[in-house]
Amino acid sequence: MFTLGCHLSSAKGYLRMAQDAASIGANTFQFFTRNPRGGRAKRIDPADVAAFAAFAESHGIARILAHAPYTLNPASDKQQTREFALMVLGEDLARMEETPHQMYNMHPGSAVGQPAEAAIAKIADALNASLQVGQTTTLLLETMAGKGSEVGGTFEELAAIIDRVDLDGHVGVCFDTCHVWDAGYDIVGDLDGVLREFDHAIGLGRLKAIHLNDSMNPCGSHKDRHARIGEGQIGIDALSAVTNHPKLRDLPFYLETPNPALSGYAEEIAALRKARA
Numbered sequence: 223m224f225t226l227g228c229h230l231s232s233a234k235g236y237l238r239m240a241q242d243a244a245s246i247g248a249n250t251f252q253f254f255t256r257n258p259r260g261g262r263a264k265r266i267d268p269a270d271v272a273a274f275a276a277f278a279e280s281h282g283i284a285r286i287l288a289h290a291p292y293t294l295n296p297a298s299d300k301q302q303t304r305e306f307a308l309m310v311l312g313e314d315l316a317r318m319e320e321t322p323h324q325m326y327n328m329h330p331g332s333a334v335g336q337p338a339e340a341a342i343a344k345i346a347d348a349l350n351a352s353l354q355v356g357q358t359t360t361l362l363l364e365t366m367a368g369k370g371s372e373v374g375g376t377f378e379e380l381a382a383i384i385d386r387v388d389l390d391g392h393v394g395v396c397f398d399t400c401h402v403w404d405a406g407y408d409i410v411g412d413l414d415g416v417l418r419e420f421d422h423a424i425g426l427g428r429l430k431a432i433h434l435n436d437s438m439n440p441c442g443s444h445k446d447r448h449a450r451i452g453e454g455q456i457g458i459d460a461l462s463a464v465t466n467h468p469k470l471r472d473l474p475f476y477l478e479t480p481n482p483a484l485s486g487y488a489e490e491i492a493a494l495r496k497a498r499a
């Protein structure tokens with residue numbers, strides 16, 4: 223099964239996202255839990271969730287992925303910023319249980335002036351305060367480009383966070399191809415080697431989702447500028463090698479490529495499905 227979708231607007235609710243996904247040949251999707259720059263989350267409508275569940279069932283839509291707002295920074299040395307992160311994490315994880323057994327992805331955080339170790343400890347503290355024994359949602363930490371003082375630009379940093387989390391059975395990793403490439407991992411020249419490094423540092427069993435993006439910049443640039451599939455420096459051959467890799471092919475893939483309209487995603491999805499072996 224090739225589980226492939228893209229980032230969609232959540233403004234019109236879950237059913238509409240599932241319908242949008244189905245209309246462009248996708249069988250999963252990603253969405254923001256709230257405004258990506260923060261702000262309040264909209265109330266979840268139980269009727270919308272029920273209609274979504276029925277539509278998803280009949281259209282084979284699985285493993286949807288929520289994305290936390292970018293402003294979340296549990297690593298901050300400012301107490302107010304950490305408290306905001308705890309509030310959002312608590313609220314979002316509770317909301318996720320209204321659509322059980324899905325995934326919630328977050329950027330680990332930024333150290334801004336602190337040593338990486340201190341930032342890593344604060345992120346783990348926030349996860350320990352937020353994860354619940356009985357939750358059905360898997361929280362994913364995203365691999366980052368290493369822009370500025372971002373935590374998670376190396377596999378070792380993600381491993382160091384997970385090592386400190388008590389309920390680590392609820393924690394996985396989302397592998398963003400643009401970010402990993404920008405962070406300096408050569409997925410074009412040596413995908414197997416990068417996956418070996420991931421396995422050594424984190425364990426491939428933790429890998430639960432892929433953000434499939436091309437990159438505007440060269441490997442190691444630490445820029446984080448996404449490009450459409452085949453229009454960047456990674457290229458469609460390397461990206462379809464990711465979707466076809468025996469260790470990755472059964473994971474869900476989510477496009478986060480710059481497309482002003484759904485038709486752009488539809489083209490990329492068609493091209494990737496055609497290149498699927």
Ligand code: FE
Nearest residue numbers: 289328329364
């Ligand atoms: Fe992200």
Ligand code: FE
Nearest residue numbers: 364398433478
């Ligand atoms: Fe991403």
Ligand code: ZN
Nearest residue numbers: 400401446448
């Ligand atoms: Zn990015």
